[in-house]
Amino acid sequence: MQDFVFLPIMLTNDLLLRAARGENTERIPVWLMRQAGRILPEYRAVRSSVNGFKELVKNPELICEVTIQPVDILGVDAAIIFSDILVIPEAMGLNYEMIESKGPFFPKTIKSSADVEQLTTDVLPNLQYVFESIKLTKAALNNRVPLIGFAGAPWTIFSYMIEGKGSKTFSEAKKMLYVNPVLSHLLLEKITQSTISYLKEQIRNGADIVQVFDSWAGVLSKAQYIEFALPYMKKITDAITEVPVILFAKDAHYIIEEFAQTNCSVIGLDWTIEPQKARSEAPNKTLQGNLDPCVLYADKEMIKAEAEKMLRAFGKQNYICNLGHGVYPDVDFEKAKYFIEVVQEFQVSSFL
Amino acid sequence: MQDFVFLPIMLTNDLLLRAARGENTERIPVWLMRQAGRILPEYRAVRSSVNGFKELVKNPELICEVTIQPVDILGVDAAIIFSDILVIPEAMGLNYEMIESKGPFFPKTIKSSADVEQLTTDVLPNLQYVFESIKLTKAALNNRVPLIGFAGAPWTIFSYMIEGKGSKTFSEAKKMLYVNPVLSHLLLEKITQSTISYLKEQIRNGADIVQVFDSWAGVLSKAQYIEFALPYMKKITDAITEVPVILFAKDAHYIIEEFAQTNCSVIGLDWTIEPQKARSEAPNKTLQGNLDPCVLYADKEMIKAEAEKMLRAFGKQNYICNLGHGVYPDVDFEKAKYFIEVVQEFQVSSFL
Numbered sequence: 165m166q167d168f169v170f171l172p173i174m175l176t177n178d179l180l181l182r183a184a185r186g187e188n189t190e191r192i193p194v195w196l197m198r199q200a201g202r203i204l205p206e207y208r209a210v211r212s213s214v215n216g217f218k219e220l221v222k223n224p225e226l227i228c229e230v231t232i233q234p235v236d237i238l239g240v241d242a243a244i245i246f247s248d249i250l251v252i253p254e255a256m257g258l259n260y261e262m263i264e265s266k267g268p269f270f271p272k273t274i275k276s277s278a279d280v281e282q283l284t285t286d287v288l289p290n291l292q293y294v295f296e297s298i299k300l301t302k303a304a305l306n307n308r309v310p311l312i313g314f315a316g317a318p319w320t321i322f323s324y325m326i327e328g329k330g331s332k333t334f335s336e337a338k339k340m341l342y343v344n345p346v347l348s349h350l351l352l353e354k355i356t357q358s359t360i361s362y363l364k365e366q367i368r369n370g371a372d373i374v375q376v377f378d379s380w381a382g383v384l385s386k387a388q389y390i391e392f393a394l395p396y397m398k399k400i401t402d403a404i405t406e407v408p409v410i411l412f413a414k415d416a417h418y419i420i421e422e423f424a425q426t427n428c429s430v431i432g433l434d435w436t437i438e439p440q441k442a443r444s445e446a447p448n449k450t451l452q453g454n455l456d457p458c459v460l461y462a463d464k465e466m467i468k469a470e471a472e473k474m475l476r477a478f479g480k481q482n483y484i485c486n487l488g489h490g491v492y493p494d495v496d497f498e499k500a501k502y503f504i505e506v507v508q509e510f511q512v513s514s515f516l
Numbered sequence: 517m518q519d520f521v522f523l524p525i526m527l528t529n530d531l532l533l534r535a536a537r538g539e540n541t542e543r544i545p546v547w548l549m550r551q552a553g554r555i556l557p558e559y560r561a562v563r564s565s566v567n568g569f570k571e572l573v574k575n576p577e578l579i580c581e582v583t584i585q586p587v588d589i590l591g592v593d594a595a596i597i598f599s600d601i602l603v604i605p606e607a608m609g610l611n612y613e614m615i616e617s618k619g620p621f622f623p624k625t626i627k628s629s630a631d632v633e634q635l636t637t638d639v640l641p642n643l644q645y646v647f648e649s650i651k652l653t654k655a656a657l658n659n660r661v662p663l664i665g666f667a668g669a670p671w672t673i674f675s676y677m678i679e680g681k682g683s684k685t686f687s688e689a690k691k692m693l694y695v696n697p698v699l700s701h702l703l704l705e706k707i708t709q710s711t712i713s714y715l716k717e718q719i720r721n722g723a724d725i726v727q728v729f730d731s732w733a734g735v736l737s738k739a740q741y742i743e744f745a746l747p748y749m750k751k752i753t754d755a756i757t758e759v760p761v762i763l764f765a766k767d768a769h770y771i772i773e774e775f776a777q778t779n780c781s782v783i784g785l786d787w788t789i790e791p792q793k794a795r796s797e798a799p800n801k802t803l804q805g806n807l808d809p810c811v812l813y814a815d816k817e818m819i820k821a822e823a824e825k826m827l828r829a830f831g832k833q834n835y836i837c838n839l840g841h842g843v844y845p846d847v848d849f850e851k852a853k854y855f856i857e858v859v860q861e862f863q864v865s866s867f868l
Contacts, residue, residue, distance in 0.1 A: 332684070335810055335844050342814035382767070385787045385808050385840075415734070417769045418788060435737045436770060456737050458687055462694035488737075492687050 175307045180242045183484050184408035184429045184450050193241035194507040198490030199234040200246040203497045206233050217262040221248050227297035228304050238501050242310045249316030253325050255290035256283040273328040280350050285357045295369040302370030313371030317378030318355040318396035334383045341392050356396040360403045367406045375410040382415020401427040420445040435488030439477035454488035460495045471506045529661045532594045535836050536760035536781045536802050545593035546859040550842030551586040552598040555849045558585050569614040573600050579649035580656050590853050594662045601668030605677050607642035608635040625680040632702050637709045647721040654722030665723030669730030670707040670748035686735045693744050708748040712755045719758045727762040734767020753779040772797040787840030791829035806840035812847040823858045
């Protein structure tokens with residue numbers, strides 16, 4: 165494992181950072197992907213006060229408010245800055261719209277090398293609202309818990325830039341890999357450079373740890389992941405030495421051993437991965453995850469049983485508890501809160 | 517492996533059946549999931565002559581025609597009866613609509629035990645059009661190649677009956693597993709009994725081998741697959757002793773070892789599974805798959821290289837070549853045809 169610079173300011177609750185660094189923790193830290201969002205009535209109130217999702221994403225005061233909501237309401241052990249992975253393509257010059265109940269849509273997509281050449285990697289001037297949000301949030305958090313920064317993985321960002329919208333198969337994006345690998349690598353490299361600058365500036369402004377989300381990893385074969393996705397994940401983990409990096413490649417069950425060879429500190433897992441399998445494939449890394457988000461639809465008894473089964477399977481050390489994907493928007497936030505409590509009250513003796 | 521009844525009539529090309537039974541084959545048999553369908557201009561002509569997809573599915577003469585088209589045009593080593601997995605919920609009493617460019621939609625879904633009780637398992641009277649289609653097709657094929665019958669897996673059919681339509685997460689269907697496991701097992705059992713009757717009657721009418729498609733397997737954790745899906749797959753493979761059974765659970769990378777313990781003859785694989793991994797996890801079974809469907813967007817040189825890499829990895833015996841999922845509708849059928857040729861011309865010496 166790499167060494168990390170000691171934090172100049174002590175956090176009241178630094179469990180997540182200690183777990184990420186492989187240090188002992190007195191209990192298991194827990195947060196939820198998409199914890200800042202639609203499950204909270206307080207979020208929905210803020211969301212309905214603005215005109216569209218993108219207006220929210222660009223408003224540092226509101227970002228600060230919704231980022232801290234789950235810390236106050238759910239009692240999670242970390243905040244994650246509220247934003248969108250698609251701010252990067254936008255900052256590179258490819259504008260997107262967020263269409264209500266449908267998802268993102270890019271009016272213009274990448275079709276040629278000329279399109280790639282027109283993209284900038286000088287993205288920081290276009291992302292000041294994110295850094296401003298991080299600064300504000302870091303101050304408002306008052307060092308209660310760590311603040312997580314994040315970005316989309318190069319392959320996932322590439323998918324949107326080629327496909328222009330969500331897709332079950334991302335066949336257009338994958339087609340580009342097969343028919344124009346040169347253009348593909350050129351674009352992936354540009355996204356990677358932008359992402360590294362972006363993450364470093366998030367850290368400079370207060371992010372204590374960063375997560376890279378490869379949401380569409382699962383549409384790739386292992387060979388394609390190794391050719392078109394892994395090298396760029398490696399570049400990111402090599403470049404970000406300031407804080408721990410979490411890699412999360414959803415549905416890429418075949419890549420855990422390869423991630424274990426990178427300089428990441430934490431590997432995120434979806435719920436199709438058995439804890440024992442991940443432990444044996446990445447014995448040197450902290451693992452994060454991986455409860456099926458649908459467990460939070462169950463009654464409290466089952467939530468407790470499923471959560472504790474998972475905690476026992478992962479063990480207490482080198483582990484950050486989370487769901488295996490973002491919390492679903494129609495989950496009762498009281499159930500989410502109960503899950504957090506179950507994890508935080510789980511005792512060392514419970515392992516016996 | 518189980519014994520199979522010898523076929524009373526010899527097929528001119530029985531490579532697929534021999535491979536399924538684990539017998540030696542002089543070359544690797546190949547077919548494509550969704551080979552009868554939108555990639556063929558001849559299919560599109562038939563499709564546009566009828567008023568909607570369901571009218572086609574219920575017309576035995578047209579089914580016969582589109583089922584045989586890929587045998588004539590692509591030269592595949594098997595025909596698969598053109599139909600839809602959703603004929604089973606419909607025959608059980610849950611009607612569906614096929615909405616153009618959107619997919620299936622069930623006006624009524626299963627919400628209560630009373631809903632489940634109303635469903636019939638006496639499905640054969642409602643599926644005569646399928647058996648008629650199989651009889652006609654079997655006769656028209658004139659024993660050139662085997663005819664594959666199929667059904668959806670109980671979990672996948674259950675998903676549609678609860679969710680009412682396609683979904684990225686199938687969170688409603690999964691919610692039912694967690695909040696009402698008793699109802700879930702009741703419904704899964706009814707689907708299974710219907711499916712067994714359905715497959716047996718397909719075989720009685722001429723299907724030489726059957727495939728069970730678990731299209732939405734990948735949304736389940738391993739524990740849930742083992743509780744709610746695998747037992748019903750086992751019941752099917754235990755019940756169908758007349759012909760070989762192919763199990764295909766898309767994205768369920770964790771279930772290959774368990775499938776190897778069932779009475780299935782063949783395990784279908786998607787393209788995220790490495791051939792060597794599958795061979796080591798299911799050394800006793802014939803494997804089927806698993807080229808990334810997007811390879812067929814590439815030029816011929818790459819199609820040949822990727823296909824041959826896969827053929828070498830699987831080896832010549834106990835193997836049926838296919839894609840890792842259905843062929844994508846916008847693939848040039850000449851590319852699909854070229855892929856078939858590459859596989860069929862692949863020589864034993866090419867393994868050296």
